[in-house]
Amino acid sequence: MHHTELGEAIKQITFERKTYLGVVKVYGLRNKEYLLENVQGLQIGDWVTLYRKYNSESPDCTAVASAFPDDGSSIRVHTLAGLCLGYIQPPERYVMAELMKAGKHLYAKVHSLNVDMPMEELDTQKAVTLDLYWMEESKPLNLANTFEIGETKGEVMEKNGNAIWLAYSFPDRNSKYLDGISEAIDQMEVNDHLRLIKRATEDNPWAIEVWSDDKKRFYGHMDSRDTKILSHMLDAGKHVYGVVRNRQRSELPHLLHYDFDIYVEDK
Secondary structure (H helix, E strand, C coil): CCEECCCCCCHHHEECCEEEEEEEEEECECCHHHHHHHCCCCCCCCEEEEECCCCCCCHHHCECCCCCCCCCCCCEEEECCCCEEEEECCCHHHHHHHHHHCCCEEEEEEEEECCCCCHHHCCCCCCEEEEEEEECCCCCCCCCCCCCCCCCCCHHHHHCCCEEEEEEECECCCHHHCCCHHHHHHCCCCCCEEEEEEECCCCCCCCEEEEECCCCCEEEEECHHHHHHHHHHHHCCCCEEEEEEEEECCCCHHHCEEEEEEEEECC
16 A cells, blocks of 8 residues: 655645645534525635634634634634634644644635535534645735734744644554564653654555654554644655654553654754
């Protein structure tokens, strides 16, 4: 099966000065009538705006998720006309928020609209999906409100040069049963760099393997919750890597553990 690591570029999903980051879902709005009114005239391929903001002052622009948390990663979606469509769903919104905090230009286009049905059958959590892009031009696009610029580079980015912190992750549950994994983790140290390689499996087209930086020791697969956007970055030749945060050595498989931070080199 095809696999991707640092330096490879897949032409089908890599564009000049921009990187395709995949399809993201939008939490629709609690007010179905308001949502249906706002999508009138919207078409597949239309641009939308992304804002790092929590629930709007307007009660109509409130996410359908009853416990939508204000954890600093909320991203609201509007049409170019300023009409509210909802909020980016996790887990993708977490990586998106970190890129936007670092001042990166993200923009999106409508991927699908699932609103052609009676209101009582409308699933507002599946009403809108978006194609997400990371624009890497040196100056903002000539389109008003296409993206929301982040605040400033975070402290963790300053500590790691041009690397942007994206997420905290850990291996999937099967990794602890690999042959020789106890010895491999025994040699692992906090702050070691990890090489991340996209290698699709039958169960997960976005699967990412975790290796030592010298590619001599295999540590298993990354937990699948964060792999979608990251796999697109790897496909586009981005330098995405891990740094060991914690590790727990043990002769017993169920006690073996390590976790790591994920960065992308900003260049």
